[in-house]
Amino acid sequence: MRLHDLAEAYIDYEHALGLRFRSDAKELRSYCRAMGDIATEEVKPEAVLAFIAGRGPVTARWVQKYRILGRFYRYAIGRGFVSTSPLPNQIPKLPPPLIPYIYSVDELQRLLTATNSLQTPQSPLQPATMYTLLLLLYGTGMRIGEALSLTIQDADLQSRVLTVRNAKFFKMRLVPVGPRLGLALDDYVLRRRRLPLPAGEASTFFATHRGHRLQYTWIGQQFRRVRKAANISRESSARYQPRIHDIRHTAAVHRIIAWYRAGADVQRLLPQLATYLGHVDIGSTQQYLSITAELLHEASLRFERYAQPEVRHA
Incomplete structure (x- = not known):
């Protein structure tokens, strides 16, 4: 059997199980192109290793x-x-x-201000799009792919509820938004409606100047411009720089810090945070909670209050 034919049969098999299998299918087809038009049994181990290793250092x-x-x-x-x-x-x-970068509140504000650097006559809504997207990611902890998949009809801004349909593990969920974020979304969607709506109310919420969905790679490029304009970076020796996805981690950490400061029962609230973030279980949420100096300080204060002997008065 030809390698390409076997790969396509396997992709069809995964689809039949109900899996999207998009990125894996793309990788498998890339593998078949690298191996060439050969029979499955003709594949050489050294060629497979060369494909897996690629160029440069070993990474994930x-x-x-x-x-x-x-x-x-x-x-x-x-x-x-x-x-x-x-x-x-x-x-x-x-x-x-990779260790997520947890933005400070000041850095988040600088990112929002730096979206003005994206101003261009060809796409006048571009700064507002990035500004609102960053607010949404921080205010809801949504995944970037979920945010880019939102349509206008998915945003019930009167009820302040977003419907996330393109969630991980094929799950749909409802995401409530606060009043301030709701007002920002209200303002943006009014401006968005001045752009083309190729699919009517099913048109993408965050769009190009022609009304089409924004691509993740393009958003990543624009975010790097914004991050540099905001002068936010890791140390020069770091292997990677802060990402837009790290805003999701930041939202989770900041929420835990706020709960600690409010004296809330964090352990009881963690499952609710997991549901809000669209995680399958609490373990996934715990992986998002990078230990920062601020979080460690608040946890230490909580432990001190717990461990301090009760003072009894005569």
């Missing part, structure tokens, strides 16, 4: 490719299309995992 992409191909070859072996897997037997030591 190495493991991602390895796991995608691992599932593909388990499918192929289980159905008798190949007898053995050509994947390497050992996984190299990976660099430390």
Whole structure:
């Protein structure tokens, strides 16, 4: 069987299970192009290793490719299309995992101010789009993909509720928004309606000047411009710089800090935060809670109050 045909059969199999399988399918097709038009049994282990390794240092992409191909070859072996897997037997030591950047309130304000740097005559709404998007990400903790998938009809701004349809794990959820964020969304959607609406009310909420959906890669590029204009960066030796996705982590950490300061029962509220963020379980939410000096300080104060002996008066 030709490698390409087997890959397409496997992709159809994953789709039949109800999975979107978009990024994995794209990676598998890229793998087939790299291997060439050959039979499945003709694949050479050294060619597979070259595809997985790519160029440059070993990163998390190495493991991602390895796991995608691992599932593909388990499918192929289980159905008798190949007898053995050509994947390497050992996984190299990976660099430390990426640590989210937790923005301070001052840095968030600087990011919002720096959206003015995106002003352009060709797309006059561009600064307002980024400004409102950043507010939404921080105010709701939404994933960037969820925000970019919102349509105008998904935003019930009268009730202050957003319907997230393109959520992870195929889940739809309702996301309430506060009054201040609601006003900002009200203002933006009035301006957005002056742009083309190619699908009517089903048109994308955040759009290009022609009314089309914004692409994640483009948003990433524009955010880097905004971040540089706001003079926000890690130390020069860092492997990566603050990302737009880190705003989601920031929203979670700031919410926990606010609960600590208000004297709330954080452990009881964590499951509610997990639901709000669209996490499957509380463990996923706990991974978002990077320990910052501010969070550690508030937790320490809580522990001190708990551990301090009760003072009894005669």
